[in-house]
Amino acid sequence: MKARVGTQRRFLLPRLPLERVHVEVTSLCNFACEFCPNPGLERPGGMMDFQLLQAVLEEIAATGVTRRVVFHQQGEPLLYPRLAEAVAHASALGLESCVTTNGALLDTRRVDELVGAGLSHLVVSLQTPDEASFALRGARNLSYAEFETRIVAAVRRILTTPTATQVSVAFLTKPLPRLTLPVFGGEWQLVQHNRQLRRLLERWALLLVEGIGGAPDRAAVVRAVRRTGVLHRNEVRLHPRLLLESRPVGQWPMPERDWGRPWLPARWGYCHGISEHFAILWNGDYTFCCADHNGRTSTANFQEVSLLDYLDSQPVQAALAGFARLRPVHPYCQLCLGGPHPMIVAIKSLGSIVYFKVVNRLRRATRV
Structure with a gap:
């Protein structure tokens, strides 16, 4: 049945090339983060067959579906034993490659392998930037001090290597816990206040770039950090090849973890999924x-x-046509934009339109 690989299409949407395609090299992870759905995945776990991965990359390149491949969906990609080969294959095909990692497995050897293979972008999902919040990661046999040391060493290694590889280091904020995280019990030690956010951003900025050529001085870092806030996404440029980011934690559609409360589907809203990106899971399934x-x-x-x-x-x-009318059609899309309370559903629905239709586009326009 699988025959067509050319570039001719019957429909006009989505417009190609897409911003990115996520390729899940593995769904397995070495962490069990409380804010991530991975520990409770209901689908089988595994690693993508390398021949399948090669075929995916070759068809992406041949069709022009996207120019950018993200080696991550669920799971920790550094667990995939042939990740550097995958990056090298993507690079040989003229594709940009991005690896998103929790950073726990970063070391000099892995960094050098990925950079040498032609990695375009490394995203370190720091997420928990201090010892208190690190407890949420479910990390075995790894202290926060070791975690921090590995990430700092890896980033500084890349910045002092003659390469074009870009790096982003990102962590989460929790500005409105009752609206963004009603599905979990207990108190989460994520960043909740502007003062706390700015203190952590400043600390990490200095850890990552102090003394490295091309980085701003301490006064410039402080000025940049003062403009950040927990209610929105922040990007602080620390080096021509390094961004320090923070964003409010999202709400994964996991009604089964809502302690028995009903999860209400959204009837309106917007999402850029499938119009700007889609994913291929480790077994080849599209999402x-x-x-x-x-x-x-x-x-x-x-x-x-x-x-x-x-x-x-x-x-x-059908999904694309629905979102063009601000109507989620697929039941999962309705759940994703939904929530356990009508007010939360309304806020998420309206917020999705404002964010994807206005804020996200303005943010991208300022980058050009």
Whole structure:
């Protein structure tokens, strides 16, 4: 059945090339973060067959579906034994490659392998930037001090290496806990206040770049950090190849973890999933977006359906047409934009439109 690989399409949406395609090299992870759905995945775990991975990359390049591949969906990509080979294959095909990692497995050897393979972008999901919040990671046999040391050493290694590899270090804030995290019990030690955020950003900025050529001095770092806040996404440029970021924690659609409270579906809202990106899971299943951790939107498998046939398929086209009218069509999309209380659903629905239609576009425009 899988025949079409060319660039001819029946439908006009989504416009190509997409911003990115997520390729899940593995769904396995060495952490068990309380704010992540991975520990409770209902689908089987595994690692992508390398021949399948090669075929995915080659078809992406041949069709022009995207120019950027992100080696991450769920799981920790540094657990994949042939990750550097995958990056090298993508680079040879003219594709940009991004690896998103929790940073625990970063060391000199892995950094050098990835950079040498032509890695375009390394995203370190620091997420918990101090010892108190690190307890949420469920890390075995790893102290916060070791975690911090590995990340700092890896980033500084890249910045002092003659390479084009970009680095982002990101962590989470929790400004409105009752609205953003009603599904979990207990108190989460994530950043909640502007003063705390700015203190941590300043500390990490100095850890990562102090003494490195091309980095701003301490006074410039302090000025940049003063403009940040917990209610929105922040990007602080510390070096031509390094961004320090923070963003409010999202709310994964996990009604099964809502302690028995009903999860209300959204009837309106917007998402850029499938119009700007989609994912291919480790077994080849397609999903609409990077937030579909259990593959609920999977309607086809790469080994049976080509990339372009998938994008032209009825479920994908129906989802795109629905979001064009600000209406989530797929039941999972309705859950993702939904929540355990009507007010939360309304805020998320309206917020999704404002963020994706206005804020996100303005943020991108300022980068150009």
